[in-house]
Amino acid sequence: MRYLPLTTADRTDMLAVIGAASVDDLFVDVPAAARRTGLVSLPAHEGELEVERDMMALAAKNRAAGAGPFFCGAGAYRHHVPASVDHIIQRSEFLTSYTPYQPEIAQGTLQYLFEFQTQVAALTGMEVANASMYDGSTAAAEAVMMATRVTRRSKAVLSGGVHPHYAGTIDTMASVAGVEVVAQDPAVDNEAGVIAAIDADTACVVVQTPNVFGTATDVTAIAAAAQAAGALLIVVVTETVSLGLLKSPGAMGADIVVAEGQSIGNGLNFGGPYVGLFATREKYMRQMPGRLCGETVDAEGRRGFVLTLSTREQHIRRDKATSNICTNSGLCALAFTIHMSLLGEKGLRQLAALNHSKARQLAAALGAVPGVEILTPRFFNEFAIRLPVAAAPVVEALAGQGVIAGVPFSRLAGGMDNVLLVAATETTTTSDIETFARMLNGVLA
């Protein structure tokens, strides 16, 4: 077996050193009733060649996004990732290392986490950021929990623009923590609708921009309303590239910003692994969940980095911790950091502008298809359209013709069967857009 270095002779010699007659003697503490003598009923081992063949057969049954025109967004976006990103994250020293608990031999990991935190703080316009969460949705749920700790209140108000999967994740966590969730009905452009729902029990208001329908909103007034009532404003961003073009949540008064960082450095991967961004004001730093990397010096006074403020965390505080999170999303954060370093401010702004331009082209093309109505008033790189018929069958029909037309809203929640969410990125070509518009016209005709 190629992953097992011990030989039969090694095993015999080692048992002799241990003083055991057989390996079974080492399992003597297992109750007899639970000892399995035979093999579990599963296939036997395979060579690399055979495994590769099996896996490629499964992969071949999927239609890759890059195989043709593709317009899905709704929380996961197809962007081009530079080749050097994937090369660096596969270096053994990054791929096969553990959480940097021994900082003297983990400065590589710690320094990139420090760079990551700085980049995330800059992007979101916030004072501090952590070293990543699992993804945007779990980060959003953690943000709600954090707001209840900060405010000692127990109600969360969610706008109708929050991604339904995010709302569902928040709802699941909140339900057990005794937090009441007041979720507004899905609405294309009504973030300000949350203001009326704020009361003296409200711990936080959760809004998303661009929201799940693609609508970009200036949340300054919502922030002011929330803060006037003693609540925190949580801003959710599912498309991080938008921060290269749109006003930062921090500049609009957000107290906590959570984002899905997949768009930078990470592929679609059918939904995971992704990387959650989490940023807040410095005064709430000690209430943050997750790992934090901080600057310090070594015994000779040289700059170095360590995990810090771990008295918030489960391995020290156990049942008093701010969160139970342990493993986060280190390697995806590295991919994010490398890609962001390659982009720089100049590249990010251009990437964002290009995404926006492609989406405007797409809107112009789809808006010209008879029966199609563009619903989203201001968008970054995705928007919602209303079709004259249910969206899901149309998407299926177009998939049969080689076009992945977007995400029917009905995949996420009930009630808007004719609404289709479509996104364009720098990977979308003019020809993709023309093909989509032509085929949609054909299906609707």
Next chain:
Amino acid sequence: MQSVGRPTQPQAVSATPDTLTGARGLLQDEVLIFELGGWDKTGVDLAEPELDASDLGDLVRVEPIGLPGLSEPETLRHYVRLSQKNHAIDLALYPLGSCTMKHNPRLNEKMARLAGFADIHPLQPQSTVQGAIELMDELSHWLKTLTGMPAVALSPKAGAHGELCGLLAIRAAHVARGDARKRVLVPTSAHGTNPATAAFVGYLVEEIAQTDDGRVDLGDLEAKLGPDVAAIMVTNPNTCGLFERDVIEIARLTHSAGAYFYCDGANFNAIVGRVRPADLGVDAMHINLHKTFSTPHGGGGPGAGPVVLSEALAPYAPAPWIVHGEDGYSLDEAPAGAFGRMCAFHGQMGMFVRALAYMKSHGTDGLRQVAEDAVLNANYIKARLSPVMSAAFTGPCMHEALFTDAWLEGTGVTTLDFAKAMIDEGFHPMTMYFPLVVHGAMLIEPTETESRNELDRFCDAVLKLASAARSGDADRFKGAPFHAPLRRLDETRAARKPVLKCPPPG
């Protein structure tokens, strides 16, 4: 004499001067990208946008963001230099107890990067991702068969997230029968995530005592079980590296009190293929794919923590559920009975691909051998080190060997000092001061992917250090490490006045 091109020979020198630049030979003193990058520099070449952003009015971000850029060669150099400051499994044995730092097969990486897995969207039409859902179903089959459990929730993104999932299922089951309960019992030796998770779900956490031989104290468990106990959370094999001999009785007592048995499956590697948790009476158990099933730890994630569930808990599993019907595979996003959802989308697909490639590589025969070799390697280390170091418990261990610091008494060397000196000898330290139930714990987990040669190299190094500690050479330990990229770091200073980012350019 003309010496160019002739072989050279080192000259004797009396002292080692500091370098003039801060570099240490090939190890560069690398600054932050914020001190390196240009504000008008980029490492990507993108097309010009055809349309502008005039439609967005004052939503447009005008002020500088604060993100420096680098060209591609500078980026490579920066991150490759950083990489060289890390220890890694591929460099040497990485004996972190409770972490299962095994070899990460590169075939898994290659498979996860196939466009048919890496470049598919979680919400594209299900008719176009039949292979992906089939893969999830096949992974489920392997996990269910290896554990003997009837159901599995794949979506949890890490071990602690799996614990959360398991407790949410347990809570839902209690609520469904109108019997909401208040307490969760956790042994003193548990991972910190266990009490943190239970508290997060709103339960009061109560500790169960441990016996002198490192197992759950049955008498204490029985005394604390009662009609308000929702669950016990027991790690098996436990964090002392021992199999809970009375686990079947623990399950019986728990069930007869109307509570559920949550098993922390962090140490499943020790028993995979030899013991099925279902046969022990387990109701829910998370499986860290990044431990037992070899997906890379990646410097702290991403992981994956699928949770297997018993018949009693399966109806409450979170969305999505995999459905295999006449029309093929589909994902049900709103199944009746589900307690909710753990995250957006369907879980860590990239990790599912790697784990399944690993399982297929080993097969049922190889996986059983994995457990046996993991346990053999740990016992070999225990046998070689026990004559000098103080083993915490007698008898065979499972996949990890636990020592106390009793053998260091009077040397002036602490567990921490000893660990830092191991760095100088080229090894990552073992897990220190965990579990909390023994004094100055040193927990060593070699895994099955270490050769006899590497095990001996490790044991020889530890034994040499041990004899140095005992012969009064305390300075070697107090100041260690001396030969790492940095000397010991000031963690107190970092926490006192936290600096969590590079200051903005001024």
